Amino acid sequence: xxxxxxNTVLANRPITRRGxxxxxRLQFERAARVTGLDSAIERILDNTTNEIVVxxxxxxxxxxxxxxxxxxxxxxxxxxxFKGGLRFHPAVDLDEVKALATWMTWKSAIVDIPFGxxxxxxxxxxxxxxxxxxxxxxRRFSFALNGNxxxxxxxxxxxxxxxxxxxxxxxxxxxxxxxxxERNRSLHVVTGKPLEAGGSVxxxxxxxxxxxxxxxxxxxxxxxxxxxxxxxxxxxxNVGSWAARLLEExxxxxxxxxxxxxxxxxxxxxxxxxxxxxxxxxxxAEYPAAxxxxxxxxxxTRASVFxxxxxxxxxxxxxxxxxxxxxxxEGANGPTTPEGDRILLAKGIDIIPDILxxxxxxxxxxxxxxxxxxxxxxxxxxxxxxxxCKLLHxxxxxxxxxxxxxxxxxxxxxxxxxxxxxxxxxxxxxxx
Ligand code: NAD
Numbered sequence: 136x137x138x139x140x141x142n143t144v145l146a147n148r149p150i151t152r153r154g155x156x157x158x159x160r161l162q163f164e165r166a167a168r169v170t171g172l173d174s175a176i177e178r179i180l181d182n183t184t185n186e187i188v189v190x191x192x193x194x195x196x197x198x199x200x201x202x203x204x205x206x207x208x209x210x211x212x213x214x215x216x217f218k219g220g221l222r223f224h225p226a227v228d229l230d231e232v233k234a235l236a237t238w239m240t241w242k243s244a245i246v247d248i249p250f251g252x253x254x255x256x257x258x259x260x261x262x263x264x265x266x267x268x269x270x271x272x273x274r275r276f277s278f279a280l281n282g283n284x285x286x287x288x289x290x291x292x293x294x295x296x297x298x299x300x301x302x303x304x305x306x307x308x309x310x311x312x313x314x315x316x317e318r319n320r321s322l323h324v325v326t327g328k329p330l331e332a333g334g335s336v337x338x339x340x341x342x343x344x345x346x347x348x349x350x351x352x353x354x355x356x357x358x359x360x361x362x363x364x365x366x367x368x369x370x371x372x373n374v375g376s377w378a379a380r381l382l383e384e385x386x387x388x389x390x391x392x393x394x395x396x397x398x399x400x401x402x403x404x405x406x407x408x409x410x411x412x413x414x415x416x417x418x419x420a421e422y423p424a425a426x427x428x429x430x431x432x433x434x435x436t437r438a439s440v441f442x443x444x445x446x447x448x449x450x451x452x453x454x455x456x457x458x459x460x461x462x463x464x465e466g467a468n469g470p471t472t473p474e475g476d477r478i479l480l481a482k483g484i485d486i487i488p489d490i491l492x493x494x495x496x497x498x499x500x501x502x503x504x505x506x507x508x509x510x511x512x513x514x515x516x517x518x519x520x521x522x523x524c525k526l527l528h529x530x531x532x533x534x535x536x537x538x539x540x541x542x543x544x545x546x547x548x549x550x551x552x553x554x555x556x557x558x559x560x561x562x563x564x565x566x567x
Contacts, residue, residue, distance in 0.1 A: 155447055159234035161473055166549035169540055176560050180240075180553070183233055184217075185209040187255075189279040193272050196265055205257045205276045207283055207291075210236040212251035213559055214243055216287055218497060220294025220327075221301070222256035223269075224446075231447070232256060235294075238468055239497065241490045244552035246529035248501045253289050255280075261296045273301050277308040284309070286323040286507075292500050293327040293373070295446065299339070302328045323507035326500035335503035337518035338496075343377025343444075344519065345495015345526050346466045349487045350382065350440055352530055353462055362386030365438040367400075367460070369393045370445030371409065371419050374466040374493065378442050379406040391428070391436040392419045394445065398433035401425035434458055443470035450475035458484060465489035471545075480543055488545040490552065491526075491533050498525050 160181065167177045187207040192200050206229060209217040219239040232254050240252025257276055261269055277284075284291060293302060302325045309325075310318045328334035337344070354361050364387045368375045371394045379389050383406045391400040392409065396418025404425050412422045420427065428436075434457035441458060443449050444466035450458070455471075455478035463479060464487045465471065471479065471486065479486055499522055506512055529551070536547035 154230060155234040155469060156230045156237070158448070158469065158473060159237050162545060162549060163237070163553075166542075166546045166553055169542055169546060170550045170553055172553050173557055173561070175565075176557050179560065180211065180556060183208050183210045183236060184212065185283070186229060186233070187280065187283050188229065189276070191275050191279045193268070193275050195268055203257055203259060203272060203276070205255065205279060206232045207255035207280055207289070208232045208236040208253060209283075209289055210252040210254075211240040211556070213556060213563070214240075214251050215249035216251060217253035217289035218243065218250035218500065219253040219255070219292065220496075221291045221297050221305075222254070222294040223259055223261045223296040223301075224256065225258060225260045226446070227256035227258040234447075235468055238490055240556070241549055241552035242494045242497055244555045245491055245532065245548055246494045246498055246525050247555070248498060248525065250290075250497065250501060253291075254294070255291060256294070269301075270304050273304045274308045277305045278312065281309070281312060284324060286321050286504075290323065290500070290504060291325050292496070295372070298373070299327060299329040299332075299334060302326070302334075303332045306332055323504045326503040327496075328503070333503075333507050335499060335506055335513065335518060336515045337522070338499045338503055339373070340377040340381070341499035341518075341522060342374045342466065342493050342496035343379075343381055345498065345522060346374065346378045346442060346444075346464050346487075346492055347381040347385070348495070348523050348526050349492045349530060350442075350462070350464050351385070352527060353464070353485070353487060359439070360386075364388070364440065365390045366440040366442060367391035367433070367436050367438045368442045368444055368466075369433075369449060369470075370443070370467060371413050372444070374496075375442065375444030376406070376410050376413070378444060378464075378466055380410070382406075382440075387440075390438050391433050392425075393430065393433045394419045396420040398428045398430060399425035400428045400433065400436050430454075431457060440464055443467045445470070448472050450479070452478065455479055455482075458482070460484060462487065465492045468493065476543070476545060486544050487530075488533075488548045490545075491529055491548045494529060495522055495526055498522050 235254035243250040322333040389404040397420030434454045437459045441460040447469035450471040452474040455475040532551045536550045
């Protein structure tokens with residue numbers, strides 16, 4: 136992840152805003168139609184359960200008071216406690232958080248973990264604040280959310296511009312305001328914590344690792360060796376940089392990278408060396424062992440696999456025609472617009488959709504939550520083995536739905552989720 140140290144390079148391109156929740160609903164409506172989802176259940180799932188907006192004051196280092204707006208949207212908890220990341224970004228708003236919370240519900244249902252869907256964040260650019268200001272902002276947000284999050288109710292995790300440190304501040308704030316008897320049994324109020332604070336081994340790399348397990352499986356199914364394959368990554372934070380390092384370990388070659396500060400390309404980019412550069416400079420731009428390229432050149436780079444691992448709505452009617460890859464493995468949430476989807480399908484570019492491909496993060500968050508509940512700590516081998524097993528079961532369910540309904544991968548993934556939720560709603564009924 137881009138560690139919020141205050142030195143991140145600011146966006147050099149405007150961010151497209153076009154109703155992310157509308158895009159999420161379009162995907163949902165299509166899958167609901169194909170699968171003949173019960174109309175009452177469709178109406179339930181089309182709505183969020185709670186939308187929490189908090190405005191809170193924080194004192195800055197210069198003594199001035201700034202007012203921040205934070206969000207937590209809880210989409211659905213029929214499968215288990217609400218679960219989802221917290222994002223610090225200027226584009227965070229209710230529309231975005233609603234879509235991201237809804238996708239979390241689908242994700243947990245596909246990979247069969249007992250969590251519902253939630254998401255949250257603060258509308259701000261963390262690069263503009265000192266570390267001490269970020270700590271005060273995070274703690275004050277946690278305090279404002281108090282009662283709306285909890286270890287058995289709603290469990291945040293890291294997302295764009297938040298990290299293990301941010302989770303540690305939330306944990307500490309939450310525990311401090313708990314009655315003493317509750318404290319030691321509330322460690323699982325957040326996941327993605329530092330190891331020393333009750334985090335799980337393997338959580339940091341989990342989303343990238345999951346992306347790589349999916350790519351490996353896709354290649355193996357087609358008899359294509361990953362060794363010798365090439366790939367491009369958009370976003371070199373937590374998800375993008377882990378996916379790149381793990382793919383490189385399997386013999387694939389990184390040929391292009393873009394982040395908030397610019398884009399680079401070369402015949403071979405050393406993923407670990409690039410990460411050292413990003414840690415020092417805050418961006419991939421000006422990495423000396425690659426050429427600077429334009430946004431369009433980055434999207435046009437020939438590669439076997441493209442891993443979007445930045446923000447939503449990146450593969451669009453403008454960029455999808457440029458892509459020259461065999462597979463898009465969606466590390467980011469919502470990176471492809473409906474127009475982008477149509478173009479990729481028409482070009483014969485396959486997609487492993489976000490709600491399957493990046494579910495590794497929530498799976499290992501679930502493992503962290505379980506370890507905290509039972510005062511256990513698992514070994515990395517165990518975490519990786521169980522992650523692979525859960526994720527690939529989800530992968531197989533999506534493949535089966537593709538065959539059974541004759542639909543595109545995204546719709547198939549959604550069908551798997553909707554079927555599971557529909558069955559549960561029918562078993563439990565609607566109170567009263
Ligand atoms: P991060 O903050 O660690 O990294 C984000 C990266 O995106 C940075 O390299 C940043 O420079 C880049 N970026 C931002 N704006 C960009 C732009 N306009 N163009 C190109 N690059 C841009 O975030 P992350 O945790 O790696 O999350 C990335 C994506 O993966 C998000 O969509 C997030 O919701 C999703 N995701 C994350 C996790 C997780 O465990 N962290 C889990 C599932 C999904």
